Amino acid sequence: MILPLLEGSPIYKAWASPIHLTFKCYIFNVTNPDEIMQGSNPNLDEVGPFTYNEVLEKQIISVDDEMDEIVHTLKSTYSFNKHLSLNLSKSDKVTILNPAYIGTMSMLAGLPPDFMEKYGNSIPKLFPNRSSIFLKANPNDILFNGVKVSCNLRKFPELNLVCKTLNNNQPPVLRKTDKEDTYLLSIFQRINDTFRGPFSVNRGLKNITRLGDITSYMGKRVQTIWNSESCNTVKGTDTITWPPLIEPLPFVSTFIPELCRTVEADYVGDVSVHGLTGSRFVMKERVWLDTSQCYCLKMNNVPKCLPQGLIDMSECQKMPVILSEPHFLHGDPQLLKYAGGLSPNEETHATYIIIEPYTGTPLSGQKKTQLNLYLERQPVELLSNVSEGYFPLMWCENGNTPSLDEIAFTYQIIRLRNVLQYLSIVPLMIGIHLTFMALLYCNCTKRKIGPTFAESLLISSNSQSNNSTQRPLHA
Structure with a gap:
């Protein structure tokens, strides 16, 4: 057999080899930061793309012949692609809502009230701009390189407990440096050159229709994040390996670890890529129609549901980030009334995959996600008058369209x-x-x-x- 992930087969070699992807981000530059702190709604200006070459590598841990599964981890390594990026100098800067500040204040809000009263007004002293809830920095520093954050206890001894907490429970957007009590703040440094998983994936040897299905994540076949077993069950492919579409399917499923959930993309028609006919599947609005409140996190045992198009990642990613599609595509129309400068477009912002049906080869695909924070008033100086709402930070896409050389084996099979x-x-x-x-x-x-x-x-x-x-x- 050619198609199963059997060691030594051409498909296995292609699956186990490094995959080259393109990672692009568009940052929402805030044009009226001072007015927002006085109660105005945000005005945003999309800036980008900032493009990175992503190399995705697998490390095989074990093979389970009885379960017909391979256990492996994933590692992504990112390098800046100047030629495919917006031409900015190192001195050019953008302004975004400070994710570390908002995250820290969100954490304090979940503690007894005296914590906010005691430490709330001291938190800004960690950051370069101590008089604002916004971060102004070079886009590459915001995304990967890092913006300096310091626990200067000599100057601010009142930060002692906060700095100890940071040292013992480091937020995902911060990383330590060689200098004591000095950190670097960036959005994606935590995923660069680090291993994710482990994942177990079906080899398709016993049942070819299950080829590429992810069957467990982080050692769990059923997670404990969401409100039902069906929503917690790990299922769907990894977006890279697909079984042959033996008969036309109305949709395909993929498990997205960044969301800790499975999403479905609907068949919309056939297209031609490099002369091969592929089935195009697009993520539609129904992904967000959670009528059973399955993806609503519980607060005091009561599901707390966000507006349509949003999903709370605080349990999945251990940080208070809210994910959506770019420009709130397929989201509640009310979301567009908060921040100006958004214009959702299906063709530009929808996640899609194109699959060659007889081999399951992905001919093209892009996964598109937007990062948002919830900005709310708090009894501290900088947050006492802000306009409340779901605040977009940036949106990113990663994927590729393989070259003719990369899908040469698919051509051979079709011939x-x-x-x-x-x-x-x-x-x-x-x-x-x-x-x-x-x-x-x-x-x-x-x-x-x-x-x-x-x-x-x-x-x-x-x-x-x-x-x-x-x-x-x-x-």
């Missing part, structure tokens, strides 16, 4: 399939031809040998009639 289909027709055509020639030959041969039985009877009858008419003439 082999076409040859086999042709060869299966040839015997039938030969059989029809031989049958026709045999019938033609028999008909011609019979005419050469003599009259048929019916013709003989007719000749005999005519002969007897002629003889009886001639007898009186001889009388």
Whole structure:
């Protein structure tokens, strides 16, 4: 068999090899930060793309023959692609809502009220701009390189407990440096050159329709994040490996670890990529129609549901971030009334995958996600007058369209399939031809040998009639 993930097979080699993807981010630059702190709604200006080359590598841990599964981890490594990025100098800066500040204040809000009263007004002293809830920095520093954050206890001894908490329970957006009590703040440094998982994936040896299905994540086949077993069950592919679409499917499923959930993309039609016909699947609005409140996190055992199009990642990613599609695509229309500068567009902002149906080869795909924070008033100086709402930070997409060289094996399989289909027709055509020639030959041969039985009877009858008419003439 060619298609299962069997060690040594061409498909296995392609699956286990590093995959090259493109990672692009568009940052929502805040043009009126001071006004927002006085109660105005945000005005946003999309800036980008800022593009990175992503190399996705798998590290095989084990193979379970009985379960027909491979256990592995994933590691992504990112490097800046200057040529595919917006041309900005190192001195160019953008302004975004400070995720570390908002995250810290969100954490304090969940503690007894005296914590906010005691430490709330001291938190800004950690950051470069101590008089604002916004972060102004170079886009590359915000995304990966890092913006300096300091616990300066000599200057601010009141930060002692806060700094101890940071040291013992480091937020995902901060990383330590060689200098004591100094951190670097960036959005994606935590996923760069780090291993994710482990994942277990079905090999498709026992059941080819399950090829590429993720069956567990972080050692769990059923998570404990959401409100039902069906929503917690790990299922769907990894967006890279797909089984052959033996029959046309109305949708395909994929498990997205950043969301800790499965999403579905609906079939919308066939398209051509590099001369190959592929089935195009697009994530639609129904993904967000959570009528069972399955993806609503519980607060005091009561589901707390966000507006349509939003999902709370505080349990999944251990940080108070809210994810959506770019520009709140497929979200509640009310979301667009808070921040100006958003314009959702299906063609630009929708997540999609194009699959070659006979081999399951992904011909093109882009996963698109927007990061948001909830800005709310708090009894501290900087947050006492802010306008409340779901505040977009940026949106990113990653994926690729493989080159002809990368899908050469798919071409070979399709050609082999076409040859086999042709060869299966040839015997039938030969059989029809031989049958026709045999019938033609028999008909011609019979005419050469003599009259048929019916013709003989007719000749005999005519002969007897002629003889009886001639007898009186001889009388």
